[in-house]
Amino acid sequence: MTDAPRRPEPIPLTLLTGFLGAGKTTLLNRLVADPAFADTVVIVNEFGEIGLDHLLIEQVDEDLILLGAGCLCCTVRGDLIATLEDLLRKRDNGRIRPFRRVVIETTGLADPAPILHALIYHPYLVLRYRLQGVVTVVDAVNGDNTLDVHPEAVRQAAVADRIVLTKTDLAGAQSDALRARLHDLNPSAPIDPPDVPAGTLLGGFFGLDGKSEDVRAWLGAERVAAEEHHHHDVNRHDASIRAFSLTSDAPVSRASLEMFLDLLRSSQGAKLLRLKGLVALKEDPERPVVVHGVQHVMHMPVSLPAWPDEDRRSRLVLIVRDLDPAFVQSLWDAFLGRPRLDAPDAAALTANPLAIPGA
Template identity: 85%
Template sequence: MTQDSRRPEPIPLTVLTGFLGAGKTTLLNRLLRDPALADTVVIVNEFGEIGLDHLLIERVDEDMILLGAGCLCCTVRGDLIATLEDLLRKRDNGRITPFRRVVIETTGLADPAPILHALIYHPYLVLRYRLQGVVTVVDAVNGQATLDAHPEALRQAAVADRIVLAKADLTGDTAPLRARLRALNPSAPVDPPDVAAETLLGGFFGLDGKGADVRAWLGAEAAQGAEHGHHHHDVNRHDASIRAFSLVSDVPVPRATFEMFLDLLRSGHGPKLLRLKGLVALADDPDRPVVVHGVQHVVHAPVTLPAWPDADRTSRLVLIVRDLDPAFVTRLWDAFLGRPRPDAPDAAALTDNPLAIPGG
């Protein structure tokens, strides 16, 4: 038996984020009561921030407790990577019950990018965990003011796969906030706080560890529509610099071409890539698409699906960028695919000097 054949399937992992006071703790308390989270490890910053008395069964050690819902709950002591590695050691050594998924609750002031970076870059963690999605909680009462005042809140909303709008019952018209969130991140559905755990935590893995609706995870159609006439911003708000759009191809993409495009984009503009995710048909194996996602200059090793999720075999990349002109990226994509336009950049020249790419 080869080493690869003995390697366990990666454990789906969801990041739960949102600004201070948004309602993450309330949402997490509800999720912990859901049977769908059995066999889940929930990583929190401190136990004291969450009312767990009604769920507590026993303390496993000073950093971990077993909950009545069948979940393990542990605190981050220092480095998140060290916490994730420690969980794997305890799991592999039989010191804790094997778990099927992980949920990480970030601090309210956290910029999600470094967390996502760690999850898709660390050479060991990428073999054992697979990022399933980012869920961001937004406060319906204070959301507009928070987005205005705090860049971290903008990034939390921009990189989300799903957004939960909390406290909507405490305010009146939420339409302006919803419109702003759609403009900021058109590919992310905006859910009520009572959304089912299966819906909220589903990603391209799904709660059962099998493939879910990848295209729903991408939300590519929404991102494409936003870029074609529906992406409006208040010019006085700094989230005008954050844009969401998608790149498409109706024909399979040569593997080397795709890799070169990603390398050029992330080497030239890595800090401006808040999030990238996609489903791509590669020319050497078009019947088995690859799922790719990344943050800033790090792109996760593509995951090959056994088959297309539906009859649509269009390759789609969804990008959320800051201070980067979507039109330029689209022209670069077209140039690499051999469908240049008069204003397209010279891909070959830019490959030799990626830092010369204009930022828009």
């Protein structure tokens, strides 16, 4: 009896987003020239929008171009899912050499939530790709006004795992106020300068190898928890978006976690911009699971081989729009068996989800 073929390790995938004129093209051009970026596939919405011409050395086919730094660049002329599937077919059939990671560069007006949906819900792609992080580029000169006028820019910054602040040399002290605003909007995301090395930008998130620094940076729970103890005047309409954390010192049963996530997703999914966390399960407390969700979709949980550090608490970070953190905390407490007087009854809500506010 022969062993079943081993499923290949998922390929790390990074989403690069940012509003029009923020500097995504400049950043991507610099990254492509970095040796740390070799063996990367770059997916852009329209090839003509990005200035990679000086790096081209070979046309593989009409949609796939080999770049000088060992990268492949392809275009999305239709469905992103079809593009990602086609890349896998070419890779598996030996038509292109194996690549180590994928970077998707979105258009400036893109709401990142539907794209994240596509990346984490597809039953086949979720086995072959692993969303590693979201990098959002923000223009220090025009960023404050952009956040005022364009809701897409607010969501791009809110869901980021890492923010790159460009044109700071032109903005002067103005960039300090914008940096503070971005931190209020998304305290879990580090804010990097435009010359951040490719290795740092692509290697500081939740990875496939369970490294401590990857998980800690990807989650950012400590930064969110610290901000919960400080109250800021969040600028203008940013106040509708909040980041907060949920924790548990005791391990959580798998059933309780699944019911909590399912109830939150089904009743409040439209308001759930991002959820990510590390959870200790009662059934296997030494192997924490990584959970990740966007709106109505929850990623397939991934078990790590061990805890990334000495902190064995369950930690969830949520970024929500127009959703009271106190309600989510009450729901979490109810499913963990530590209800407060104002907490919803978990059993009652499971039996009657329509009783949840906003359901």
